[in-house]
Amino acid sequence: MYKVYHSSRTIYKSIVVHQCLFKTFIWMQVANLSFFIFDNIVFRLPSTGYFTDLCDSIAPSHFLKLLYMGQLFTNYSSIYYSFLFCFIRLIMIFYAGDHEKICKKIFSFFIPFTLVSPICADFYMIVAPGACRRLKPPYPYGSISISFGETLFNIRTDNFMLGLTFLAPLAILFLNILLVFKVRRILFERKMNSSKKQRKSHISLTLTTLAIMIQHLASGAKTVIGIVRPELVPYALIIRHRLIDLGMISVPWIFYISHPMFHEKTARVSSFT
Numbered sequence: 001m002y003k004v005y006h007s008s009r010t011i012y013k014s015i016v017v018h019q020c021l022f023k024t025f026i027w028m029q030v031a032n033l034s035f036f037i038f039d040n041i042v043f044r045l046p047s048t049g050y051f052t053d054l055c056d057s058i059a060p061s062h063f064l065k066l067l068y069m070g071q072l073f074t075n076y077s078s079i080y081y082s083f084l085f086c087f088i089r090l091i092m093i094f095y096a097g098d099h100e101k102i103c104k105k106i107f108s109f110f111i112p113f114t115l116v117s118p119i120c121a122d123f124y125m126i127v128a129p130g131a132c133r134r135l136k137p138p139y140p141y142g143s144i145s146i147s148f149g150e151t152l153f154n155i156r157t158d159n160f161m162l163g164l165t166f167l168a169p170l171a172i173l174f175l176n177i178l179l180v181f182k183v184r185r186i187l188f189e190r191k192m193n194s195s196k197k198q199r200k201s202h203i204s205l206t207l208t209t210l211a212i213m214i215q216h217l218a219s220g221a222k223t224v225i226g227i228v229r230p231e232l233v234p235y236a237l238i239i240r241h242r243l244i245d246l247g248m249i250s251v252p253w254i255f256y257i258s259h260p261m262f263h264e265k266t267a268r269v270s271s272f273t
Contacts, residue, residue, distance in 0.1 A: 036248055042067055083171060
């Protein structure tokens with residue numbers, strides 16, 4: 001997919017691609033992949049029990065803390081760019097003529113915000129050493145995860161992330177509802193004038209944005225369970241991990257398989273919105 005993005009302006013002259021939307025998609029996929037790597041290092045691999053002896057032999061250190069903060073920061077990025085992808089597509093549909101100018105303004109504000117806000121939200125962890133902690137059932141005996149020790153002002157909860165994991169799925173869901181109704185109306189109004197490839201492009205991107213919701217709805221549900229029934233969080237984590245995997249795998253594959261841009265190099269796809 002990156003090859004198509006890089007080549008769309010040079011090699012495949014007959015393919016018209018809206019660069020800001022595809023650029024956002026690439027950023028979202030990089031953020032998701034980074035989050036997947038850190039989430040495995042911090043939670044999933046240690047929870048297998050194979051690294052218990054190794055972790056017990058490691059004294060609390062800032063290296064373990066950096067791994068934990070890496071998981072938090074990449075989680076922020078995954079949420080931010082998933083929302084941005086849906087929002088940019090909404091902008092391109094409602095403001096088709098001026099979307100490039102609007103996108104540039106959004107990027108100039110949004111990208112610095114994605115870099116600064118995690119640092120501000122997790123400032124209390126800067127002095128905290130990282131350490132391993134044992135997981136409760138249903139995880140087997142010896143299962144651990146990476147956590148952190150004493151923090152500034154003894155803060156233990158990232159309230160900004162807590163709110164974000166609850167509100168982001170609702171925001172993405174709301175954007176998708178708007179997109180579905182708007183795209184349905186566009187397809188109905190342009191049924192006689194639009195090409196088959198244009199309709200496929202709209203349908204492909206609609207399915208992609210719907211698939212984005214899977215992982216974030218899973219994280220939001222885990223947050224709600226943590227507030228309402230904290231004793232069920234270990235069970236919710238197991239389900240969350242599976243749904244995150246499903247969401248991360250389905251998004252690029254649905255986009256790649258369903259969008260005509262990746263299958264007909266000589267075709268003109270002028271509705272990458």
